[in-house]
Structure formats: C-alpha cells, structure tokens
Amino acid sequence: MKVLRTPDSCFEGLPDFDYAPHYTTIHADDGTPLRIHHIDEGPADAEPILLMHGNPTWSYLYRHMIPGLLKTGRRVIALDLVGCGRSDKPAQKKDYTLARHCVWLTQWLLANDLKNITLFCQDWGGIIGLHLVAHHPERFDRIIAANTGLPIGKGANQFLRVWPAVMRYAPSFPWRLAFRKVLQRQLTVKEFAAFERAPFPARKYQAGIKKFPALLTVFPDHPEVEINRETWARLKSFDKPFLTLYGDRDPVSKGYEKIIQRYVPGAQGQAHKIIEGGGHFIQEDKAAELVAEITRFLAAKENKAGC
Template identity: 70%
Template sequence: MMDILRTPDECFENLPGYGFAPHYTTILDDDGTEIRIHHVDEGPRDAEPILLMHGNPSWAYLYRKMIPGLLQSGRRVIAVDLVGCGRSDKPARKQYYTLARHMDWMKKWLLANDLRNITLFCQDWGGTIGLHLVAKFPERFDRVIASNTGVPTGKGGNRYLDIWLAVMRWMPSFPWKIAFKNTIQCEEFNQAKFDAYRKAPFPARRYQAGILQFPQLIAIHPDNPGVPLNEETWAGLKQFHKPFLTLFGSRDPVSRGFEKIFQKHVPGARGQAHKIIRGGGHFIQEDKPEELVAEILPFLEVHQSTEAASDPA
C-alpha cells in the first residue's frame, strides 16, 4: 500500500478570492490504499454538470474566477483536484504516480459521483486525463471544451517540452517561479495568490511528489508507458461526434498546435467556433477567465437548443 500525505485544512483558510466549500470522495486504489479526492461543487445538485479539470501544478483555485460566471448557465459547476494536487490526497513517493494510475483514480472518482450529461472543460493534464474519461465513457459527456492541452502519442514534442522533461528529471523541488509565476499574464497576480498555489497545497517539499513526477508522464517519446493509454484516448475521440470546442491561448508555448490536431481528428470539432484567445498564457484560466466564460456560455446555449430541438419528447 502507498504512503499518503494529506495537507492540513488550515493551509487553505483565507485564500484570496476563494470561498468555496470542500467536498470529498474516497476511492480505493488497486493496491487497497484509500485516496481522498477533493472537488468544488456549486450550483443546483440536480442540474447538468460542468466539470472543470486543471493541470500541473495547479488545483481548483485556478477556476475561482470562472465558477461564478459559469453558474449563470444554471448548471452545476464542479472543479476537481487531481490526486497529488490541491486538497486531494498526495501519495508520498514519485514512483507511485503513473499515467495509468491517474486515469484509474479519476475513472473511480467519476463513477463514484455518477456524473452524467457532463460538459467538460479541461486544460493541461486535466485534458490528457479528462479526455481519457470522455473516450472511455462517451455516454456520460454531452460536450467538451479543450484548452491548452494535448494527448501525445510518442511522436515527439516541441522544444519547450523537451527542455521541461530534461530539467524536471532531477529537480528536488518544483521550480515555482520559473515554471508557474513567470508564465502568468494577469497583471493582478500577486504574492498572496501565488502562495495559494504554492504554499497552501504544498506546505513542505515532501508534499510535491505528484507535481514533480508529472513531467515524466508526458508521452512524447515512443517508449513512454503512457503512449498506449493515449492511443486508447484517441481511438475514442475519433468516434466522438458530440460538440467539441478548442479555446487555446496565444501565449502558451506548451500546447501550441495541439488545437489543430483536435480540430482535424475529433468529429465533434468540425464546424465549431474555435478560438485562439489573445494574451492567454498556459494557465489561461488565471489570465483570461472572463474571455473563456464569454465563449463557453454561448457554446452551451447553442448546443442545448440543438439537443432540445432534436429530442422527440
């Protein structure tokens, strides 16, 4: 069984701009370890859910400025913390984290919460993992918005990713200033908000195993164990005919070009109002939350109307 760390609740008190109550689901790893996964859950419980999935090294705090706007749709809004991040439990050793395990943990969380008629908004690892859920359970997802993410299958990356993987292989702690703070384009991003990402979930270096291991799970090389899993994801996405929208940032060096791959290969992406959001960096939810919401709400309304019109009832 795995050794598990849990960030104390008091670390999350009085975070700027964040007043959402925590919700928890306990799942069981295949080795028998209990893992508690956190999510924000706002809006009517019987409404169709918008599921927000983040990447590395962020957590649900990344969506704090989008959640109020998305609630205007009348939907339930859920922002989940990946295992090893935010308020979710943190297996204590890097070798505990594999792409297969991340996908399995989130499958178990999804089924435990029995979410259906989902609109998925996913970014970074939230896309790689979240889109695997779409591929495995397409009947549970009504539509998808992909932002600054990709599903690599061992065919190489870009210069940024090559450097990122090489550097992170030996880093004893996450390079927060270089790899996170310096990428934020929002002028209002101050030290208190930075600490909500860095210090709140990770009060000591020993909590960082998950975010340190994530770069090694990026399947840009053909021998990466995640390649077959991502190929499974693509097999499902190539059969996904429901609405699929891409909203990428113009200033993101990590995922540049992946939006064109989605648009080319996902049937549901054809004819959608895809957009490159000017000035949006990799953590676009921090940089351009209002612009994202302004694109998402019409996307929900258009396709809700289409679905209602096609419903024989």
C-alpha cells in the same frame, strides 16, 4: 503506499475562494484509500460543468470562472487531481503513473455518478479528462479543451523537451520559473501563495507535481504511450460537440488544437477560437472571455436541440 494529506488549516483565508470542500474516497491498486477533493456549487440536480486543471495547479485556478459559470444555471464542479490541491498526495514519485491517474479519476467519476457532463479541461486535466471521455462517452454531452494535448510518441516541441529534463532531478518544484514562462497575468502575493504554499506546505508534499513531466508520452519509447494512443483511437469516433479554446501565448500546447479539430468528429463546424493574450494557464489570464465562450457554446447546443 504512504499518503500525505495537507492540513485543512493551510487553505484558510485564500483570496476569492470561499467554497466548501467535498471529498470522495477511492482506492489505489494496493488497497490504499485516497481522498479526492472537489468543489460542488449550484443546483444539485442541474447538468454539471466539470472543470479539470493541470500541473502544478488545483481547483483554485478556476476561482474567477466559477461565478460566471454558475450564472448559466448549471452545477459547477472543480476537482483536484491526486497529488494536487486538497486531494491526498501519495508520498513517493514512483507512486504516480499515467495509468493510475486515469484509474483514480475513473473511480471518482463513477462514484459521483455524473451524467450529461460539460467538460472543460486544460493541461493534464485534458490528458486525464479525455481518457474519461473516451472510455465513458455516454456520461459526457460536450467538451471544451483549452491548452491541452494528448501526445502519442510523435516528438515534442522545445518546451516539452526541456521541461521533463529540468524536472527529472529538481529537489523541489520551481514555481517562479514555471509561472514566469507560462502565465501572462501577474499574481498577487496571496494568490501565488495559494498555489505554492497552501497545498504544499513542505517539500515532501510535492511528489506528484514533480512526477507529472516524466509522464508526458511525447516519445515513442515511453512505457505508457499506448494509453494515449487508445484514447485517441476512441476519440476519433466521438461526435458530440467539442470546442477548442487555446491561448495564443501558450508555449506548451500551441498548435494542438488543429489536431483535435481535424480528427475529432464532434469538433467539426464548432466556433473554435484562439484567445489573444492567453498563456498556458489561460484560466488566470482570460477567465471572463472563457466564461463568455463557454456560455455561447452551451447556448448553441441548447438552441440546436430545441430546433
């Protein structure tokens, strides 16, 4: 497997993102080493909040949430999926499968030996992150899902029907089209460049983000749909606190929060919220409100435990 690595110089001087990089090396199924990047802030011995992003973003998406989450006294970790951000990027689209993403992140989780995790996951961070939860529930204390889903071949909404078709033959990722459809907040020129140009200084680095849409298991004949079906089967017995925070302007996963609330035992009785003005990349649109809701969720769990 040929692997590309974005030069460190590409990430210099990004606005509001002065965090030291941390790396974990795992191995692909053919033995190829892959370096996965994460941010690691706060007390090393504190319970971690793990932030997982989706496509085509990276941990930069959490820059406005990290300071507020650090005020909770917890360790805050934001990783980059393989093919994104500062993580290594296998060079061919065929290198990326849902199964491999799940294995890669499982290796990362076990290598870092994280426990008592509060997971905040959005988009693909939810699909892959919930796989981690389902297979290693003992490592997670609570979950917050935002604008994500876990499709099991039961069809797709209009956005998820069109998006894979658009991306199937796209020579490069259509950044402005994608962000215009799912982002409510207007990015500055430098912020947009931090998403588009910093991780992907040339088209050759984009194989992973171009492949993600084809990995959506929205139709029953998808070759990897059983992975998500198994994850769902396990989540139906997950009884630890599970909160949903979805944006009312998200065209991608709208309505999926109701499925989680219905079928995941830990979601029963939680203070779920639909956040007004939140688009798909809700971390950009409503960072302060998300931090406030997460802080309340953490406090509610602690108060209950104290009683």
